[in-house]
Amino acid sequence: MRALHIITGLGVGGAEQQLRLLLRHLPVACDVVTLTEPGAVAAGLMADGVRVEHLGMAGNRDLAVLPRLVRLIRDGGYDLVHTHLYRACLYGRIAARLAGVRAVVATEHSLGDSQLEGRPLTAGVRGLYLLGERLGRSTVAVSPTVAERLVRWGVAERRITVVPNGIELARFAFDPVARRRTRERLGLPADAFVVGGVGRLAPGKRFDVLIEAFARLPTDCRLLLVGGGAEEGALRRAAGRAGVDGRVLFAGERPYVADGSPGPDLPALASAMDVLAAPSPEEAFGLAVVEALAAGLPVRYTSCPALEDLPPEAAPYAVRVPCDAGAYARALAGVRAAGPGPRAAPEAARHYCITRSATRLMDVYAAALARTSLHVPIQQGASTS
Numbered sequence: 001m002r003a004l005h006i007i008t009g010l011g012v013g014g015a016e017q018q019l020r021l022l023l024r025h026l027p028v029a030c031d032v033v034t035l036t037e038p039g040a041v042a043a044g045l046m047a048d049g050v051r052v053e054h055l056g057m058a059g060n061r062d063l064a065v066l067p068r069l070v071r072l073i074r075d076g077g078y079d080l081v082h083t084h085l086y087r088a089c090l091y092g093r094i095a096a097r098l099a100g101v102r103a104v105v106a107t108e109h110s111l112g113d114s115q116l117e118g119r120p121l122t123a124g125v126r127g128l129y130l131l132g133e134r135l136g137r138s139t140v141a142v143s144p145t146v147a148e149r150l151v152r153w154g155v156a157e158r159r160i161t162v163v164p165n166g167i168e169l170a171r172f173a174f175d176p177v178a179r180r181r182t183r184e185r186l187g188l189p190a191d192a193f194v195v196g197g198v199g200r201l202a203p204g205k206r207f208d209v210l211i212e213a214f215a216r217l218p219t220d221c222r223l224l225l226v227g228g229g230a231e232e233g234a235l236r237r238a239a240g241r242a243g244v245d246g247r248v249l250f251a252g253e254r255p256y257v258a259d260g261s262p263g264p265d266l267p268a269l270a271s272a273m274d275v276l277a278a279p280s281p282e283e284a285f286g287l288a289v290v291e292a293l294a295a296g297l298p299v300r301y302t303s304c305p306a307l308e309d310l311p312p313e314a315a316p317y318a319v320r321v322p323c324d325a326g327a328y329a330r331a332l333a334g335v336r337a338a339g340p341g342p343r344a345a346p347e348a349a350r351h352y353c354i355t356r357s358a359t360r361l362m363d364v365y366a367a368a369l370a371r372t373s374l375h376v377p378i379q380q381g382a383s384t385s
Helices: 014-023 040-047 065-076 086-098 123-133 144-153 176-186 207-214 232-241 266-272 287-294 325-338 347-351 354-369
Strands: 002-007 029-034 052-054 080-084 104-108 138-141 160-162 193-198 221-226 248-252 275-278 299-301 318-320
Touching: 002 014, 002 065, 002 086, 014 029, 014 040, 014 287, 014 354, 029 040, 029 065, 040 052, 065 086, 080 086, 080 354, 086 104, 086 123, 104 354, 123 144, 138 144, 138 354, 144 160, 176 266, 193 207, 193 266, 193 287, 207 221, 207 232, 207 325, 221 266, 232 248, 266 287, 275 287, 275 325, 287 299, 287 347, 299 325
Parallel strands: 002 029, 002 080, 029 052, 080 104, 104 138, 138 160, 193 221, 193 275, 221 248, 275 299, 299 318
Antiparallel strands: none
16 A cells, blocks of 8 residues: 655644654555645655655645646555645645545644634635545544544534544653753753743744743743744743743754754653643643653643543643643642652553554554545544554
């Protein structure tokens, strides 16, 4: 079987890094097309031996990309097309059908109640989404929460299958040597209490709330923000106004695997932290939270469907906190006062193993190729991965 994955971009982001991780574990030949931004994840995929094609799409209405994508699918002789992220799902489904490929699967990574991939939802976006969805064979939701949102949007429940995101647990295991080296490299004091935040620097992640909360913590604390985005300038100014700009470190986008790039990778940065704070009020899965748990970190979060779909005892060191600066300041102060914990991964992290996700996705592929439905009731999605 030959599969083509089409994704909007390959910069450092949760969906993009999840795609790379899946391809390392899928037992099928896969190529990748990125419509835009062949960034660090594209380089990582090529380092893994995956063929990556960049179409250089100029914008959402660059229709010239469609015939090129159709030719690419036909010339590749692909049996199945798998699309990721809104723009790629729309163009990829149309191109696959025009190219004669009927086995089309799409993964919905970032659907919230009020936003899609960090942008406000509109009637036009929803209408195009539903039109494109009907051109595929099935839609994969990364959590039962996303599956329920899709149903509310109007996607037929029988067309939805839950395949949770996955992680490589061993890669995130706490490493005291990496902790020391990463702190030295970043100029973080060895004895500092380091609050971590991981994700796109976008308004919806509410890192402004985290900076305001951090300003209320003692001066021996540091804030390590990992990610890039248009909000970085505003967050730097917020840190300056709060008088903590000297204690807030912007680490930029960091890949899941360093691949020889300068600077520490994401697992090393997790080892350097003492707690992860995730104030985003609307998430599709909460991958950063699960990765932090795999690193043995205590977590304070506002939204994480990955945890909400599991019993509380699966993640005893993860505590839900309202998206409020005062609440986060108190919660983080409590973690600091409690002192370091064992840094062992809880059951929640072990539950989301990437090999489980890859196996589940292969079942989706088999059903798509056989023209059958692999619908799993939404409430059972997490347990069947």
